[in-house]
Structure formats: C-alpha cells, structure tokens
Amino acid sequence: MSNFENDTSKLQLKQVRSQISSLEETLLLQRRRLEQAEKIIEQQKSFIDNFEQQRNKYRKLFNSANDAIFVVSLDRKSPGYGCFSDVNNVACKRLGYTRGELLQMSPLDLSTQNDISNNKSLTLRLMREGNATFETNLRHKNGTISPIEINAHRLTVNGKDLFMGIARDITNRRLTEQATRKSESLYRLLADNVHDVIWTTNGNFKPQYVSPSFFNLTGVSQDKAIRLIEQKILPTSPFPSDCRTNPFPFKGQSVHWESCIETTNNNILWIESIASQLPQHKDSDKFTGIIVVTRDITTRKKIVLELEAAKEDAFAASQAKSTFLANMSHEVRTPMNGVLGMLQLLTLTSLDSEQFKYIEAATTAGKSLLTIINDILDYSKIEAGKLQIKPELFHLRKMVRTLINSFETSVNSAAVTLRYEIEEDIPDSLKADQTRIRQILFNLVGNAIKFTERGEIILQIKKLKTKDTNKILLEGTIIDTGIGIPEGGAEKLFELFTQIQTNEQKKFQGTGLGLNIVRQLVNQMGGTVELQRNNKNGTTATFTVEVEILAQKASDTTNKSPAPILTSPNRRLSTLIVEDEHINQQILQAILSKLGHQSTLATNGEQALQLLESNHYDVILMDVQMPVLDGIETTRQIKKSTKFAAARHIPIIALTAYAMAGDQEKCLAAGMDGYLSKPVDIKALEAKLKALTSDKEQNV
Template sequence: MPRRMRDGLRQGLGSTLGRRVTRSLLIGIVVLEILVVAPSAILHRRSLLDDLEADARALGLAAAAPPEASLGEWGRRLGVLLGDERITGAQLLRNDFAVAGIGDRPDSHPGSQGRHADDGHSLDIAIPLTASETLTLRLDKHTITKKLWTEIGWLALMTLVMAAAVILIAAIVAGRLVLLPLLDLRRLVVDIRPGEGRGPSSEAIGRTDELGDLFRAVEDLRRRIEMSLLEAATQARFPSENPNPVIRTSDSGGLLYANASARLRPGFLDGETLHPTIIALVRETTGRGEIMTSEIRLGTRIYLLTAVPITHDRYVNIYASDVTDRVKAEIALRSLNESLEAQVLTRTRDLAESEARTRAIIATMVDGLIVMDDQGRIDLFNAAAQRIFGYDESEVVGQNAALLMSAEDAAGHAEPFGLHLWDGRSPLLNGTRKVIGRRKNGASFPLAVAISALPAPPPGGAPARRLFTGVVRDISDQIRHESDLRKVKDEAEVANRAKSDFLAVMSHELRTPLNGVLGMADLLCDTPLDAEQRRYTRTIAISAEALLVIINDILDLSKIEAGHLDLESRPFDPATLLEGVRTLMEGPARDKAIALRTSIEGAKPPLRLGDEGRLRQILLNLANNGVKFTEKGSLTLRLKAGTGGALRFEVEDTGIGIPKEKQDTLFHDFTQVSASTARRFGGSGLGLSICRRLVGLMGGRLGFDSTPGVGSLFWFEVDLPEVVASQSPPPPPFQGPPLSILVVEDNEINRQVALGLLTKLGHRVTCVDDGAAAVRVVDTMPFDLILMDVQMPGMDGYEATRLIRGKPAPVGGLPIVAMTANATSGDVAAAMAAGMTGYLSKPITRKRLAEALMAHGPGATVSTTG
C-alpha cells in the first residue's frame, strides 16, 4: 500500500467520520459473530450429544454378557465399561430392579430404550438387552462441552479473520474514494495563505462527482482569499489611501492614527476611543511582542484585524479587512463538509442494508430464482430453486439451464439460451411459459418459467456479460387444483340444473292443484252458503294461500341465490304504496282486533323510481309477521323521507317480541324464534331472509329493535331516485266493455276455474283443451284476448302462439297471455320469445285475473303480470 494512502488511512480513521465508520463495522462484526456462531454451537452440540449416545449404545451392547452369565461376570464387564472416560457409571436392571452396578449409578428405571435423564452434567442411556434385562449407562457431558468450546473457538476465530479482511478492504476502498479526498480538502482549507498555499491537484480539479465540485469551489475560494490578502498587504503601505481601515495605537491602546476608512466605518471608533476588543488585541500583541490576528463583528460586518507591534517605537499598527463574505463561505463550506460526511455514512449504511435485504429476499422467496448469463450458464440458484429441483447450488452453478428441463424442452430451448437471449428473441423472455421441468432424480413435473433481462451495460462501458433472471414455480399443485375446480364447477352446474328442473317441476305440480283449490273456493264463496259452510270455504282459501306463500318464498330464494332475480325500475308513489299495504292488512288486523295505523313523517315524498312490487312484498311480509305475532294492541306502518332519494319504512307492533339470544339468527334461512313459535303461528322461516336479500339487492339495509313482551320495530332503508317529469306514471289501464276471451287449458278443473272467474267478471268465454284446437278456433270466432296454458299434451302453448302470430291481422295481433304453473324467469323469457304479450302464473285469483285483463286488453299497455 503506498505510503500516502497509509498516512491518509491513519488520519481518516482518526477523524470523526472514520471513527463512525469503524464503529459501524465493529458492530457488524459482533452481529455477524452472533449470527454465525450461536446457531452453529446449538446444532453442533446436538450432533455431539447424538454421537455420544450412539457410541455409548455400541459400547454397552459390545460389553453385554450372555443371558446365562452370573452377576460376577456382569460386574467384571461393567468394570470394563468404566475404562472409557466418557462413562461414569453402569447398572444392570432385571424386571426394572437393579441387580448389579458400578460407579455413579443412574437413578432412573426406564421402561423403553431412549435417553431418559439429562441433568446438565451427565446423560443417562437405557439399552434393552432382553425382554427382562436393561443396561443403563451414565455418561459424562464435560467431554462434549470441552470439545464444543474448542470447535466454537476455531469457528469464531475464522469468522473474525474473514470479518477483519472485509473491514480492511472496506477501509481501503473508503479511504481511497472518500477519506483521502476529504483530508486533502481539509489541508487545502487550513493552508490558505498569501503566496504560500498549494492548490488542489489537477486530478482533484478534474473529478466529475460532488467532491470535484467541492475541490473547484475551494480552489476558487483560495484564489480569492489570496488575492484579498495580497491586496490588503499592498494597500497597507499607503494607509491614508487604503480603502480598508488602518489604525495606529500606543502600546497601551491609545489612538495615534486612523485613516478615513476606519473613521467612516461604524464601530471602530467612538470619538477618539477605540472599540474595547481592539484595545484588548493591542495589549495582547504588546505583551507577546508578536503579530496577532483576531476577528471582530462590528454591526453586520465581520473584520479580520492584524496587529503588528513596532516594539522599538512602542506603537502598534492595526490592519483591518472585511472578511464577511469569506466567513460566510467558510460556514457554508463546513456545513457542506458535514453534510457530505453524513451522506457518505448514510449511503454506506443504506448500501449494507440494501445488500442484506436483497440477500434475505432471495433466500426467502417462495418461487425459485435463477440468474444466468447470455449463454444460459447458471450464476445463482436460490434456496427455493434448490427445493424445487433437488440440486444444491454448487451442483448447477456454471451448468446450462437446459439441465433443469425435460429432454424435449431442453432440445427446444438450449439453442435460444445461447443465441437469442441477447437479442430478445427467446420464447421464454419477457413472459411466463409452462414447460416440463426435470428434477435431480429424473422426475418430470410442470413448471412455470418467466425470464427477464437485467439492464444492459452502458454504451461505451467496459464489456460485461449480459445477465438474465429466471423465476420458476412448481405448478403441480396448481394444475391439480385447477382440475379439481373444473370438476367441482361441472358438478355444481349439473346440480344447479337439477335444482332448477326440480323447482320448475314442483312449481308446476303444486300450482296446478292450488289453482283449482283457490279458484273453486273463490267461486264457492259466491254461492248461497250458511255460516258454517262459508267458514269452511274461507279456511280452505286461507290454507291454500298460505301454501302458495311458501312456494313463492322458495322460488324467490332460489332466484336470489342463482342471481336470476331482476329488479324493475318504474315510477311509483311511496305514500300510495304504504296505503295500499294498509288496505291489504285491514282484514287480518280486524280479525284479531288489532288497531292498524299509518304515518308519514315530514313532507310527503315525491314519486320514486324502483321496484314497487318487491317493496310491497317486503312491507307485506313485515306487516303479516306483526299481525301474526301480536295478540292485542296495534300495528303501525310508518314512512320517513330522508335527504336525496333516501326512504325509510318502519313496521312497529306490540307483539310478543324477540328474545335477545335469538336475534342474531333471525334472518337465517328457515329460522324461527323457536319450535313452539313455529307450531303456534306457522310459517316457513323464509320471509325475513328473503326480505333481507331483497333489500340488499336494492342497495339498502334492513334491521330491527325488539323487547320481549313489549313489541318489535322492523325497518329498512333504500335509496331510490326521484322521478323527473318525463318519468311520470302511465295512465290507468284501459277499462272497456266485456271481452270475448278464448281459454286454452288442458286441465278440466283449471278450465272450470277460469270459466267461472271470467264469467263472474262479466266476460264471454270460450274454452278449448289443447293448442291445435286454439289455432283452429281463432279463425272461426272473433276474440279480444287469449289466455294460453303453456304445458299441454300434443301442441303446447308456445307452438300454438307461434302459429297464431303467423296468421294475418287481426288474428295474428291478438293479445296472448301465458297462463301456467311455471314461475321462473326462464319461463317468462320463453313465453315472451314465443310471441306472448303477458304472463299470469297459477294459481289464478279473481283480482289478478282482472288486473291481467286490464293490462293486456284492447288498447292497454303490454306488461307482464306475475
């Protein structure tokens, strides 16, 4: 090492920055010693214990006597074992009782082979010899401790030597790149003097980094300072004309002379008296008999005073120069130097942290990381890659990456690694591909590979190998998982289709007889009946309607779960909706003598856009529950309009309330408060669950507050936009004279129900029992509307509708309303696709039938009736 560098390093390490860097490196060595030595000591101690135990077992088995040997023979053989310094005691057990022993006998009586006692100083080992005999040995652990500390000492020494080498290299690099230039810079600043200072070297001036900027700034400052000092010396020869202050005093500080500059500049003189600091400088100079300098601040300026004693004449000449700018520059230079030292320290620490972090990231990556050159030779092989392929890093470094692929893929990709990685034409570059990997044991497996190029060397720079990073992942589990997911998806789709088919069949099979029950009950109520007969008829109708509610709830739940329930967006009046629900609830409330009230808080809300039917369904469900669970008192329906489009509906009752422990499960499917409640009040437990899901589909919230024995308040909030003028509700449906209606229905009971209801409504009715008859009869008689069953033997309703639509006007344009027990969204779509103008699901009531005729009769707006 050159002498200049050695001296520079010695001075640099003695500086503040050097001491900080040295302290950081020493701390790093201590941490490294702890991280390397401590785990190694633990692992090696465990290995030594295992070796000692294995040796003891081998010695014990070798020294074992034959089964017929006497206890004397056993005593002799146990004595031989004590010849090994590691064994301090031995004992023979028969049926867990000691029969012979020697030395420091083990205390325990094990029942099986294994290490069974470890007190820190000794280790007891049990060696089964026969079914009834066990040999126990006590081992001295001090030999292990001695050997362990010897090997740990060597490991610590080797680690220390390597760390010292790293410190030396770091010190040389830091000294060469940072410390030596900083020491040169400090020397330049200290040695600034007129005509004698030495400037920075041409090498320092030519540097292109921040130190070069600093050297050039110091050189410029040095030149300016030297020029200023030379000018001051020249001007001192002409005191009267000197622009700088020049003062002559007696050796006691009395003023003898002051030039014009000294008298004009504030602070030097107070009349004929000098500034106290100047007088003190004069007296110190006289006392020492040598030239003295001092800086003094006068006002906003800083002056450098040079006091020259003229001893033989007993006076002192004082030359002052304004060094304000120089002092500011020196302060800036010191600040810059401190900042530079801090930056060097910070960057050194950041570099060390970054390298440690990078090493940790590479070591802990879940995916394998392989670094290779442009010929495909492996440079780095992280721990995850070793786990994936089964190779150690030392086995693959320098090998071609084709080693890790199957023979087929290796043949296709060995050449691209060598020829096309550089120019970017490799099929594996800049993307992820699936290939077949090959493990060390020859096993093949699916592998995902993504290769990207590291930044190329700068233009004109030193030639360097182009490196590439490859990220690899064993996707065997992923492929199996994807296969399982596809299988589960297929099974789920099959199950969903089966569920839909089952619901469609059950809906049809249940609604068809219900249509007859409800229709006939309705017609029967119009006949002369006594009180008992009317009560029985009403009970039939109520029971059928309850069953219909359950069927509709199950279908609604199925639609919501399948995501097939679509909400309408039509103008409606919230206040009218509330009053309509009140009207529907008047009968049930009157039957139980419950007071029914409605309330609109604040101003009446304007028209809103939303699904009025689903909102009515929610309110009716909550109101029905309120009436069902209230024995006496009242039921209140309440509407509150908030800001924007917010609406809050409330249903408050004075019923039995809900126990606190049951409130968390109230909205679960098929859940009621208790089994006794279900038996007493009935119901499927689906209503509240469907209400919650409907409100959720509208983007709202549903909740409740309840006190057992006092009552419950259920509420839901939705945000529905207000209706603009162009979205006002359509005019009421057309209501004209009696209509001529064709009923197409294969079920005799359903034909009777339709005939009876339509006749009660005042219409003329013609009935046929299949689609073919309907196609024929429309050509022979004039009709205003057709009620068409969908599922019929022979020609079904869809085919009949398509044939009628193919006829010329006016027959081809007749309104055709589907009348079927199927009630899914797919059935509605199929009816519309066939050319039907409306949809009426069974069972059919007088009210819904009248609404359908009004909606689809001559001149009415086409819509769908559920």
C-alpha cells in the same frame, strides 16, 4: 233471489266442495311427494357433506402448498373490495404477519412506493384478461423487501370477483441471473445445484444445456432431456416459429408458459417455464438464445383445477335446485289456483254477508299458502341475484288493513289483540313495490303471531325524512308480548335456515327463510331491519323502506262491499282457451262467460294449431306449461309459420301457474302479447282483453 241464481249458487258451492275434496287428495299426493323430497334433501345433505370434505381438502392443499397464496376481492360491491379475503400459512410466514392482520390489508399495503402504480395497472389487466403473471416486490413486516413472482387468476365465486395469486420468492432466481451474466462458470455451478431446472438454447432454439435437477423433476436422463424439451416443452411456448430468422420479439422481457409432461413413472407433471434472452455478444446484435427456468407447479395447478370444478358443481347444483323449486311450486299452485279461481267466481254470485265473509277468509288463507310458496321461490331468486323491485302506485292504509284482516283467523282473539297505527301525516298514495312491502309485513307480523300466546301485537308505521324531498322512509315497528329471543340471538335469526333453539321454542316450526328474505328485501329497497329483545318480555322488530311520495292527500276511505268488477263488453269476443288442467278450463270459461265472451277449448298446443287451421278467434289464452306441445313453442309456430298467416296477428295472452325469473321475457320473446299469472284475476283479464282488442282494432 231467483231460483236460477239460487241453483247457480248451489252448483258453485257444490263445485267448491268437489274441489276441496280434490285438494285433499292432492295434498295426500303432495305428502307422498314431500316424502320423496325428504329423500332428495338427504341426498343434498350428502352432497353438502361431500362438499365440506372437498373444501377441507382444498384448505389442506391451500395451506400445504410450498408457495404463498393470496385471494383478493375484486368485487366493487363488496365492503372488502381490494383487500385480502384469504391467505395461506406460507404467506403469513414469509411476510411476518398473522392471518388476521393480512385480512385487514390490501396488496398495496405490502407494495413498495415504486411498485404501487405498476401493481394498479396489473390489477386492471387481470380484470380484463382473466390471468396474469408478473414480478413485483413485497415489504416484510420488519421492513425488508422481497422480490416475488405472482401467477394470478381471476375467479368468480358466488357471484363475486376474486383473484387468486400464487407468489413465489424469486430472490434466488434474480441472483442466479445476475451471476450468470457475470460468469459462465459461476452460472454453471449454481445451475447444477438449484431445485428449479435451468436450461438454455442457441440462436436456433436448439437446447444446449439442461441442469441435473431435470432428472430429479422428471426422472429423464441427461441425454434424453434435450429431446423431451424439444418435443414437449418448446412447442407449447409462445415463441413464434420464425424466431430463428426474425429478430427476437420479446427483447428485455420474461416469457412465461405452462406445459404438461409425463414422468418416467407415468405421473402427470405440470411445469412452468420462464424464459429470458441470453446476453448478446459485445460486437454483435445477433440473437444468441434463451435461458429458461422450469419448475413444478403441479400442486398449484391442482388447486386451480379443483376450484374450477367446485365452481361448476356449485352452478349445476344451483340450477338443479331452481328447477326443482319451480316444478314443486307448479304442482302445489295448480290445485290451489283452482280453489282460488272458484272462490273468485263465487263472489260474483248472490251471497249473504256471512257467506261472503267465509269465502273471503278461504281466499285469504289460500293466498297465504301461495305466499309461502313465493317465499321459497324468492329465496331462490335472491340467491341467484335475479329478484327485481318493481315500484307501483298503492294505497298504504288499504294494504295494511287488508293484511291485518288476513291474520284474523290466526290470532286467538280471547288471548291476543292485534292492532295497527299509522301516522296521520303519511300520504296514503305512495309509489313502491307494494308486493315486497306486504311480504315484509306478512313475515314480521306472522312471526309475532307465531310466538305470542297472550297479550298484544302492535304494528306502528311512521314517517322519516330523507334528503330527497320526493321520497320518505317508512319505518315499521312490530311490538309483541311473546316469548322473546335469547340475549345475543337476534342477529343469528337473519341467517339462512336458522331458528333459535330453546326449550320453549321447540314447539314452534318454520322454514328459517322468512327473516333472511326480509333483510334482503329491505336492503334492496334502501332500508334496514333489526330485532330487539324487550325489557320485560316479547320482541320488537323495526324496518325501514324508501318510498316515493305522490301529489295526493292522505285518505282512508273504506268500502266494505265488494267493488263491481264486470262491465258490459265493447263487443262479444271469440276466445280460444289453450289449457290442459280441467279445473282451470272451467274457471276461464266461467270468467269469460261472465264477461260476455264466447270460448273454445284446446287441451294442448297441438289441438290449438288444429283449431286455428279452420277457425278464427279474436284472442288466445295460452297456458305456458302443457303436455304434447307447450305454450312457448305453440306461439312460435303461430307467429312464424306461413301455415298460420291468418292467425299471426291474433293477440296471445300467456297464462302460467308460477313465475320464475325470465318467464315473462321468454313469453314475450316467443311472440306473446300479454302475460297473466294464475289464479287469473277477473279485473286483470278484463283489462288485458280490452287493451289488446282495442289496440288491434286501432291498427286495422
């Protein structure tokens, strides 16, 4: 080893020690931030308590409503598609079924044979328009048929389509309408005694009669009722202004609308009005007016408005949580990326086997910490439905071997043995999302290690056939001799933030996210996962994932020495590094120097633009998140401003310390040509530089 190489190694080691010291300070800062996070969590708990109160309030309103209320699933992905997902007490009472019975039924089960086709078309209309009011018939458990009016609204809750229908028995109204057509005197007698308000107009839409119940509803006297209807209720109706001169456009149909009025005691009242055309004279086609039934829907409206408000609050809370997770992950990732970057550079220096082993162990530990951070981000993505499965070529045996080796420092070798077995006939080259399969294994093997203090842990991977000859199911089984799980507790462990509480398990800590994420991942990869309690002691975790077979023979070649990653560059590149973190600047400069390229530094986008005014560069490495001017806006100015026309075609590679859903799309939309996550892998950067610069040269 030359003196120069020795000095370089010592300098690198000194830098690592400096970075470790910096990391300790950062961790102290993070501890304080975690204390702040605990305060935020307390606030979140308060929010949850408030949400529970609101939910209980909704449930009370839901069950105290005078009308029957149904909630029906319209989500085709849901196993309960088309079935009732909730009903109130009035619905159960009016139909004669228990709540449990109704939750196993669909609206079609309650429909008469004549109404089934019409109800299906109404459901399609509801999906298309978002709300609908219609009349139909429902069959009681004892066989009797009741006509009802349903006011339905489509809702989206937790990403699932639902509709809420508020059903009112309209038997009395239909009888009233029939009686009205038979006898005006009988109609007047009935109208004066019903709870709903009944009023009529003449052919010019001038109110003529208002039932006495209008006073009970609004507190407005009979002589002022007509003026209130003219000024507040009729103007909100769907009747066109030229109805009095043109033929009535709603002949044979009921017309529904809602209005908001103020009572004499200054209360806000929501009312619903349902209008029908009055019978015409036998010897004339002249429009004679409308008859209207108006009722109080304040309770129903309050429920709908509160549901909408709750939906908006939940969305805002979800957005705030995602932003918080992204920011926190960036704060933790930045110093860790510095450590991993320096460790990566150390592997390029002259090291003996022992030093290389230590650096490899430190790198593995750092990557494990990043994996935990990724778990938190993945949960956020899964919750938002934005986690994507990205199949790629990978080598199964190498991936498993590397994973098992990463747990060496976690296993007490004197008391616990960790080993793996892979069936020989499983091809080594497969196509699937290697990152997600490794994440599944990391969580399940990590759990086994956490709860096993003595004995052994075995990872077995077998092959199961599928109908598709180009695919197989990989079955992974993790068997441990740990403390096991209580009887009946396996399924609970897959719930969010859940850990089985026993006296023996209180000493084990965790987030309660891992197994839930595992289940979500295997479901998206066409598989299943389950936990079983072993007969004697310990636990067996079994999962399956679908993978594609590639036309290659199985192999398990092993190369213990680090593979060379640097080659002589095709030409020396002049690169502009736009990065605000000092440690990342050092790492990028060192990597580019190792690759044989020159580099210039800019600590923010504004400095980068100033440098581009008077200098030319072959490639720009652009950090996304920076003070003063961030990477996205800087790229937009370079690509769109005439001031930087000469720099417009310089390839720009985005660098980011975290990867939330949509980050890559935002970078590409701004005009960036590539995307790399920190810590920057030397191989990946070298390949990206070659690809972008060769493409550029071919286009010149």
